[in-house]
Amino acid sequence: MIHIDRIVEGTIVVTAVKGRLDSSSSPKLEEFLAGAPNEGTILLDFAELTYISSAGLRVVLKATKLVRGAGGTLAVCGLVPQVHEVFDVSGFSSLIPIHTSREAALATMT
Amino acid sequence: MPRKPSNILYSADEKPPLGTLVILGVQHATLALLFLVYPLVAAAEAGLSFDDTQVLITSCIIFMGIATIIECWPKFGAGMLLVQIPNTPHLPLAVQSLSAGGPALYATMSLIAAVSQLSLTRFMGALRAVFPPEICGVAVTMLGVALAEPSLRRFFGLTEVAQGALDGRYPFVSLVSLVIIIVFAIFSRGLLRLFAVAIGAAVGWVLAAYLGVAPAPAATFETLRYVDLPRIGWPGMTLSWALVPAAIITGIISAVDMLGTVVSMQRMDDADWRRADMNQAGRAIRANTVADMGAAVTGGFASASSSAAIGVAFATGATAWRIGTIAGLVILAAAFSPKLIGAITLIPAPVVGAILVYASAFLIVAGMDLILSRRLSDRRIFTVGLAVLAGLTVAILPELVTSTPDWMQPVLESPLSVSTGVAVGLNLFFRIGIRQEASRTVTTLENPFTVATEFLEHQGDLWGARRDVVAAAIPVVAEGVEMLLDTEVAQGSLEMRAHFDENNFDVSLIYEGEPIAIPTQRPSPEDLLGDAQAVARFVGYMLSKRADKLILGKDGTRQKLTLRFEH
Structure with missing residues (x-):
């Protein structure tokens, strides 16, 4: 249902999430991101994320607060239209930097 | 207000510049007048006299023009670009009634067909459930399929009776005309695209003349007047009960035909099209029946909105209703010019074939697009598949049609009516057992x-x-x-x-x-x-x-x- 990859691109840690992020799968991402504050700059690549529920948004919000609390930054990239709509309606678009693609994000964040 | 698709330059309510409007109107009117060949065929088959034939054609032209103007006018009609042509589903009825009882019988049968068509417009709301998008799609696809035979016959220069080897000049002229229309319709922008069909037709005509496949004017052409008063008149009325069922069915087929063209135009003009606007279709059909009644009582052949005109609208990217008004006026004016009508009948058949092939291809795909706009369950797959197959059956097996009783043949001769009838029937049948x-x-x-x-x-x-x-x-x-x-x-x-x-x-x-x-x-x-x-x-x-x-x-x-x- 969900597949998570961790890729280090220079000083940025990319977490690529594939599948659906709902109440049953979001604990896995939450656990994965538990160590995020120590990693400085985090990029969540959602290019292959097809669905996100409020449970998924909650995990993203928690991770953002943790990273920022530790002085780091967190951004997301590659949102498909239906996930982008959720970010827009929920107000997350103004809370978290969103990049069109991983390449665009890496170019901006490095 | 519908959202204009990106490939449309002038949508239904837009106002093109006057020059563009006139040229586009003339383009549509010229194509519409080419279809006068159908009443001419009916008159020839029925052995009508020269005078009666003249009345049949002249009245048809006048009411084609009037119907086009009314249908396009937003106040009284549908407010969309619909151009009338002689109504092909009327052909069997016209031949039978003109042969059996002359113009008086055809006038009565034509009136009955018009009333039958008009009565359907009282149930447009209820018909919406009968004509969901995939059923409209079947009708539109079969409009294209129905155009295929006459268009391909002209494209390849084939006659009803086989005449030996294929004459390569015909398909060559057609192909050149078709390629020019497509190239201008797809790759050009602005003015050139608006005249894609006219440019393709003009080049094709010159090429046909050069290759010797353009028809030479008859000796009588020179004697035709440039301007003359049209001759129409009351044909009288007689009744044949045997033909009444055929007249009623002809009216229903005509309504389905009109619905297909209206839906095609709605779809072309609205990027967010979701479902048929049955009220608009009803207004178009009502305008058409009023004109058909006028044609009937003045000895004319009935008309209906043209599917070929939809192809022209797509090629030119112009669906403005005002173009139809100009086309209607030009058609009306043509009734006063025997010379003009004579000249139009000289357009080479392979050029007409190319235009019709373009329209046929567009309608077939537009119908498929409508069919696939909804999720297809097993029930719907068979509704659409069997309906299309039923239409193709009568198209490719005409001997099957001729082996049926006479009263059935007017219905079965039309792939459009067969497909639509089967689709509507199966759609209603397959609803059994489905709760909403x-x-x-x-x-x-x-x-x-x-x-x-x-x-x-x-x-x-x-x-x-x-x-x-x-x-x-x-x-x-x-x-x-x-x-x-x-x-x-x-x-x-x-x-x-x-x-x-x-x-x-x-x-x-x-x-x-x-x-x-x-x-x-x-x-x-x-x-x-x-x-x-x-x-x-x-x-x-x-x-x-x-x-x-x-x-x-x-x-x-x-x-x-x-x-x-x-x-």
């Missing part, structure tokens, strides 16, 4: 997204709901279910109930528990980290923004949260 409401229970042990996907896609298939509407509903419904069960606002389980009518796709979540509050202002994202009520409020707000409408109510003692998706 379905429900299932969802528990905390199930995945909301998986349940919503399986349930809504299955119901969407059964009901023929649009794919994009079902796809948009699934994540929103899944979010609602997840929120209600995870926050324990709903205790342990809930009922997911879907309801469909042609206008809305509603999904209700019914549960035992407290109602949720839907804030009008967006809550802070921080609420997602709060208690169950805070999360429920946040998600409730999101649902209200992502569904077209969110309705809170009660179902007995249970709470009911309905998510509405406009269809």
